[in-house]
Amino acid sequence: MTAQTNQTVMLSCEAKTLASHSRIYWLRQRQAPSANSHYEFLAFWDLTKGAVHGKEVEQEKLIVLRDSSRYTLSLQSVKPSDSGVYFCMTVGNPDLTFGKGTQLSVVDVLPTTPQPTKKTTPKKKVFRFPNLVTRKGLSCAPLVVGLLAAVVLVLLVSLGVAIHLHCLQRRARLRLLKQ
Template sequence: MKQPGLGGPGVTQCLILMAFCVTGLNSLSATLAQNPTCVDQLVGQSITISCVVKGQSMERLELFWYRKTEKNGSMEFIISAKGSIGKKFYGTKINPGKFTVKNDDLQSKSTLGIKNLGYSDTGTYYCMAGTSMKYTFGDGTILTVVDFLPTTAKPATKKPPCKCKKQKTAKTSPPGVSCSVVIWAPLAGLALMLLIGQYLLASHTYRVYRRTHVYFRKYSPK
């Protein structure tokens, strides 16, 4: 069933707009949470947008869906329904085969379905809940229809070559040996030189002693 949108000449929608402007955005005690808040979808594909009603029973509310596109420039009424079994009303320029709405009273959720997406469907979609002369809007869902979806895969990166030098494993010394040959060789050479020096010094001392002893025996007074 067709129903004029906010931009149309319908008296009902004009009264709704007037009441909405007078009572304010949050005049209704219920709040609306839309999901997703922003989405990209391929051209020709379908998409669903959900609107969860919080703070009030959905059985007493009528749910409306609007959109604002670059082509229209103003809020365009799409579809509305009251409860899960209520009649559905469409905007004057809306194709019933393209848009569907499903209300779930138990989950307090209204779902808008859009088929065969085109570039002209790019825009912001809003759900609105109302009862009597009080209405409130959701935060909106930004839909962008694209030729291809951006990839989320991380680009493959080559592992940089390791610049760290590999540490050489220390060779364990045999039991009882704490120093390597490189340390032992100089020490052994030094010890040998000390022994030779001591031998030479002792030999020289002995010769000096012998000469001195002979000298004193020869020239000492008797």
């Protein structure tokens, strides 16, 4: 979570089951979790005493609230020094349960989100056929027409010869079978 300097930040923690003698603690870890990092005690909520603050905590700056099973830590007028990971923790008998933790980063100026870039669609290229010149009359030269006619005639003659040879072969087979 990112907040701007002097804003109010609300962090919440929900306890599913809480015995009458249990407490909800709020802790802060200023550095990233490591072997040298430690938890800083901020406050706890006791069902009989209400909110109890840590020794070095400004009570006006940090408010602990309870609403049914939801506990809220309200940080007033946050500063960059308030940045860190905030945890809620329940201490029961014999359980000790930590929440997931909320990363808080306090900055002087909130980062702005960049405007989405508009995708320009390229203009479609239109293919135009060249102007064709049409001529009236015969479109094929007489030589081409003559060649086509000759080829068709040769094919027809070849087909006729093939049919005639097939018939002769068939007759010869029939004569051979009759003998």
